[in-house]
Amino acid sequence: MTDSTELVGRLVERVQLLEDKLDIMQIISAYGPAVDSGSAEAVAGLWTEDGVYDVDTGSMTGHSEIEAMVHSRNHQSYIHGGCAHLVGPPHIVLDGDTAVATCHSQLVMHDGESKTNRVARITANRWEFARIDGQWKVTVRTNRLLDGRAEAREILAAGVTAQP
Amino acid sequence: MTDSTELVGRLVERVQLLEDKLDIMQIISAYGPAVDSGSAEAVAGLWTEDGVYDVDTGSMTGHSEIEAMVHSRNHQSYIHGGCAHLVGPPHIVLDGDTAVATCHSQLVMHDGESKTNRVARITANRWEFARIDGQWKVTVRTNRLLDGRAEAREILAAGVTAQP
Amino acid sequence: MTDSTELVGRLVERVQLLEDKLDIMQIISAYGPAVDSGSAEAVAGLWTEDGVYDVDTGSMTGHSEIEAMVHSRNHQSYIHGGCAHLVGPPHIVLDGDTAVATCHSQLVMHDGESKTNRVARITANRWEFARIDGQWKVTVRTNRLLDGRAEAREILAAGVTAQP
Numbered sequence: 001m002t003d004s005t006e007l008v009g010r011l012v013e014r015v016q017l018l019e020d021k022l023d024i025m026q027i028i029s030a031y032g033p034a035v036d037s038g039s040a041e042a043v044a045g046l047w048t049e050d051g052v053y054d055v056d057t058g059s060m061t062g063h064s065e066i067e068a069m070v071h072s073r074n075h076q077s078y079i080h081g082g083c084a085h086l087v088g089p090p091h092i093v094l095d096g097d098t099a100v101a102t103c104h105s106q107l108v109m110h111d112g113e114s115k116t117n118r119v120a121r122i123t124a125n126r127w128e129f130a131r132i133d134g135q136w137k138v139t140v141r142t143n144r145l146l147d148g149r150a151e152a153r154e155i156l157a158a159g160v161t162a163q164p
Numbered sequence: 165m166t167d168s169t170e171l172v173g174r175l176v177e178r179v180q181l182l183e184d185k186l187d188i189m190q191i192i193s194a195y196g197p198a199v200d201s202g203s204a205e206a207v208a209g210l211w212t213e214d215g216v217y218d219v220d221t222g223s224m225t226g227h228s229e230i231e232a233m234v235h236s237r238n239h240q241s242y243i244h245g246g247c248a249h250l251v252g253p254p255h256i257v258l259d260g261d262t263a264v265a266t267c268h269s270q271l272v273m274h275d276g277e278s279k280t281n282r283v284a285r286i287t288a289n290r291w292e293f294a295r296i297d298g299q300w301k302v303t304v305r306t307n308r309l310l311d312g313r314a315e316a317r318e319i320l321a322a323g324v325t326a327q328p
Numbered sequence: 329m330t331d332s333t334e335l336v337g338r339l340v341e342r343v344q345l346l347e348d349k350l351d352i353m354q355i356i357s358a359y360g361p362a363v364d365s366g367s368a369e370a371v372a373g374l375w376t377e378d379g380v381y382d383v384d385t386g387s388m389t390g391h392s393e394i395e396a397m398v399h400s401r402n403h404q405s406y407i408h409g410g411c412a413h414l415v416g417p418p419h420i421v422l423d424g425d426t427a428v429a430t431c432h433s434q435l436v437m438h439d440g441e442s443k444t445n446r447v448a449r450i451t452a453n454r455w456e457f458a459r460i461d462g463q464w465k466v467t468v469r470t471n472r473l474l475d476g477r478a479e480a481r482e483i484l485a486a487g488v489t490a491q492p
Binding site for chain 3: 168169172175176179182183186189190192193194196197198200201202203206243244245246247248249250251252253254272274276279280281282283
């Protein structure tokens with residue numbers, strides 16, 4: 001019996017790790033659809049109550065600041081003109097009840113006059129997660145433009161060279 | 165024994181859910197390679213026999229109409245000029261034997277004369293799935309251009325705000 | 329007991345397959361962050377010692393040649409100007425201790441003068457994997473430009489029409 005119990009116990013752990021990874025992928029894949037549809041609460045709800053969204057253009061802390069960004073005149077003009085926040089498949093490093101996911105994102109914007117689209121931003125993304133009451137939430141997301149600045153490369157390097 | 169049997173039974177359910185999600189990801193990740201290589205049967209085979217592919221430029225129903233789109237003069241000129249239908253990581257909401265996946269897609273086209281590429285379309289995607297004889301198939305895929313139209317934003321919002 | 333033992337044995341196999349797929353996704357999602365940050369060892373380490381990276385502009389064999397590409401004047405000028413190697417969600421076909429993953433990639437480059445980004449390349453990707461000492465590694469990655477050449481379409485077709 002011990003062998004079997006141990007085997008099942010090990011399986012439970014392996015399944016938990018797989019679920020953790022898919023849960024984190026599921027949160028990251030919600031961001032683009034939520035932000036491009038102006039679903040402010042759905043965007044903010046990906047973060048913890050006091051979570052940080054640190055963008056090169058400024059940093060937001062907590063749900064109300066993140067929601068305010070979605071409701072802002074700037075963001076509303078983007079989504080009413082047509083835009084796509086495309087977030088790439090994340091590289092995920094789990095460490096118990098925390099995790100770091102690293103990926104790229106692109107902001108593609110539609111120009112209604114010329115009927116063309118342009119890649120307005122390419123960005124390095126670092127997503128830090130914590131498991132809170134059994135649910136994964138973003139604690140800090142850091143975005144830096146890939147325009148040659150070292151900070152963006154450092155974000156990408158950290159995600160693929162440090163393993164727990 | 166009961167405890168162990170229950171534990172294993174619960175594990176079976178959890179593994180099934182993980183498999184369902186990966187199966188759905190696997191179908192969506194087949195679309196781009198299939199359509200950009202003109203693999204008409206592989207494209208159509210992602211859908212049920214009477215599945216619907218509802219694009220803003222028109223709606224197709226059933227394998228023969230989807231295959232006809234791939235064989236069309238238009239699509240053939242795209243793929244022989246060079247193009248990439250890039251479909252983003254999906255946000256998946258499972259509900260037993262049905263599922264909805266929401267994501268963005270991009271159509272990037274090569275221009276042979278200028279040797280440049282342009283993002284011809286950015287699109288909101290809603291994929292509806294059903295499990296048919298144990299296999300996941302697309303029942304309806306709805307694509308709407310992210311050019312400012314409300315319909316595209318509604319597709320994205322529906323995918324991340326409604327949980328079963 | 330036999331029933332339960334068989335059930336657990338079958339579960340172990342199913343969990344192993346799920347882990348294999350996520351491990352392969354994890355390798356592919358490391359490429360972009362590694363190459364765009366100039367993390368030469370992390371890039372090369374995705375391949376086997378004698379792994380091949382076959383690009384339309386030339387083929388590299390083994391870690392030292394792959395690292396040399398990352399250290400090259402060309403690549404360094406790309407990443408110091410700002411660039412994003414965006415690798416799409418892969419379609420994975422497992423076959424025991426080998427696997428093939430098929431996807432698209434994009435190279436988006438920043439132009440510091442005009443402050444714009446352009447899609448410099450759209451590419452068909454075939455990744456071949458082997459499990460070596462319990463760890464998945466890339467044995468051959470083949471990239472071909474989606475500029476109309478038949479070879480690129482053949483890579484994409486092979487990945488979605490041949491199932492083991």
